[in-house]
Amino acid sequence: MNLSFQTRLTAIAGIMLVIFLLISAALFMPKVDRTVKVMDMLFVIDITQSMDVKDVEFKGQQISRLDWAKDYVRRTLLELPCGAHVGLSVFSEARSLILINPVEVCGNYNDLIQMLTKIDGPMAWVNSSEVSKALFTAMKQAQLIDSKPSIVFLTDGHESPPLHATLFPKYQGDLGIISGVIVGMGGDELLPIPRRDEAGMPTKEVWQANEVMQQNVYVSSRGDLGKENAQKAQTEHLSSQKKVHLTELAKRVEFEYLASPDDPDQLIDTLVDIAKTRDQVVSYDWAPWLATLALILLGFIYLPVTLIRSA
Numbered sequence: 184m185n186l187s188f189q190t191r192l193t194a195i196a197g198i199m200l201v202i203f204l205l206i207s208a209a210l211f212m213p214k215v216d217r218t219v220k221v222m223d224m225l226f227v228i229d230i231t232q233s234m235d236v237k238d239v240e241f242k243g244q245q246i247s248r249l250d251w252a253k254d255y256v257r258r259t260l261l262e263l264p265c266g267a268h269v270g271l272s273v274f275s276e277a278r279s280l281i282l283i284n285p286v287e288v289c290g291n292y293n294d295l296i297q298m299l300t301k302i303d304g305p306m307a308w309v310n311s312s313e314v315s316k317a318l319f320t321a322m323k324q325a326q327l328i329d330s331k332p333s334i335v336f337l338t339d340g341h342e343s344p345p346l347h348a349t350l351f352p353k354y355q356g357d358l359g360i361i362s363g364v365i366v367g368m369g370g371d372e373l374l375p376i377p378r379r380d381e382a383g384m385p386t387k388e389v390w391q392a393n394e395v396m397q398q399n400v401y402v403s404s405r406g407d408l409g410k411e412n413a414q415k416a417q418t419e420h421l422s423s424q425k426k427v428h429l430t431e432l433a434k435r436v437e438f439e440y441l442a443s444p445d446d447p448d449q450l451i452d453t454l455v456d457i458a459k460t461r462d463q464v465v466s467y468d469w470a471p472w473l474a475t476l477a478l479i480l481l482g483f484i485y486l487p488v489t490l491i492r493s494a
Contacts, residue, residue, distance in 0.1 A: 198480050205477035212473070214466035221266040221385055221463040222454055223330040226256050228319045229338035230273045230304055231312035233422040235377040236339075238370040239443075246298045252300055252337040255366070259335075259447035260296070263429035265289035266463035270332060271298055272324070277316035281324060305383030312343040314412065315432055318365075319354050322436065325361045330448050333458040334363030335450065340425030340432070347399040362457045363438040364450060369424035376422050390420040408418050 234249040240249055260269060270286035283298055318336055325332050346352075367412055374388035397419045433440035439453050 195484055197306045198484055202480050205473045205480070207475040209470040209477070212469055214468050216464050216466055217331055218462050218464050219264050219266055220460040221264055221268070222358070222458045222460055223268040223328075223332035224270055224335055224454065225257075225270040225281070225285060225321065225325055225328075225332040226335045226459070227272040227274055227279050227318075227337065228252050228256070228302060229312070229314070230302065230307045231275055231341070231343070232304065232307070232379055232390075233312065233341040233343070233369075233376050234341055235304060235379075236369060236373065236374050236422050238374055238423075239368060248339055249302075249304065251368055252366075253302060254369065255337070255368075255444075255447065255450075256272055256299060256335075257296060260288055260292065261451055262447045262451055263288050268330060268332065268450060269295060270328075271295065272300070272321060273306060274317035274321065274338075275307035276311045277313035277320065279317050279321040281325060286327065287331060304379055304385065307379075307383060308344075310379075312341055313346075314428075315340050315346065316336055318432065318436065319352070319356075322354065322361045322363070326356075327328045330461075331361060331459065333454055334361060334438070335366060335454075336363060336438070337366045337368065338429070339369040339422060340367060340429040341422045342425070342428070343419065344396040345399050345419050345426075350399065351431070358437050361452075362459065363436070364457075365429050365433045365438050365440045365441065366444060366450065366452050367424050367426060367429045367442045369422065369443075371423055371426075372420035373418055376420060388416075392395075392417050392420045396418045460486050 185275060193483075228249070229252070230249065234252070235247050237245045237247045239246055239248055239251040239252065263269065265288065267288045269288050270281060270282045270285035272279050272281045274280070278487050282302075283295065286295070291348065318334075321334050321336065325334055378388040378390050380386050397417045424442065429440055429442075432438075439457060441449060444450055
């Protein structure tokens with residue numbers, strides 16, 4: 184069906200009027216208050232040396248576990264609704280260190296991302312990696328925050344010095360106050376751990392078997408377990424995702440465990456099931472949607488005339 188020149192001119196004038204109204208609404212329409220359910224969470228990232236192992240496939244290339252963890256947190260922030268509060272923390276040795284207390288994710292997104300990009304291996308204050316105790320520390324810190332944020336603990340689970348199952352540390356506190364998810368990363372294959380120098384900077388070397396503690400020193404002196412421990416394979420200088428250990432750790436603190444999740448939705452869905460949510464009134468801005476619709480209509484006006492004429 185062919186449209187006359189006058190009809191096309193009238194249609195364009197009508198569209199331009201709609202565009203004007205949309206742009207005016209985008210500029211002057213007040214924000215609309217909405218009540219949404221939000222969660223508060225504290226991301227705790229492992230920055231020990233095993234996290235430098237490059238065994239995570241991402242966008243067709245192998246990247247380090249630490250780089251993957253940082254990108255996973257970034258992608259998760261993008262999926263969270265405004266009103267949610269997020270804090271950032273790192274751990275090394277047996278302690279976690281809060282870098283940013285939970286803040287509203289939309290209003291402070293740039294600050295969170297800037298801090299996230301600065302997280303790296305040289306921040307580690309000790310070479311050891313006592314994963315279990317570091318998680319316990321994070322749980323105690325979360326209890327001191329008024330909102331009692333859920334913990335998202337990102338680690339490969341590599342304990343150094345090695346931890347014997349019979350000497351698993353116990354959490355000295357009440358369970359159930361803090362909910363959380365352990366996010367495991369890394370492959371199943373044991374790979375060499377890149378070595379950092381005294382300043383924490385990466386080198387071209389890897390840790391050798393005779394340079395790391397291969398046995399739990401407390402078990403070595405026990406007659407009932409010393410022989411078993413002495414026959415243990417010498418693999419502590421190599422690293423993989425310790426899925427059995429992380430599963431047990433999650434069970435002991437009543438957390439969930441996700442092994443190498445594909446996308447942030449898996450984490451968010453898990454948190455929705457276990458985390459304590461609260462109602463939050465947020466101001467919803469329609470301006471981006473109205474301006475986008477105006478732009479689409481403006482583009483429609485400048486389509487080739489033959490496309491407009493065709494029916």
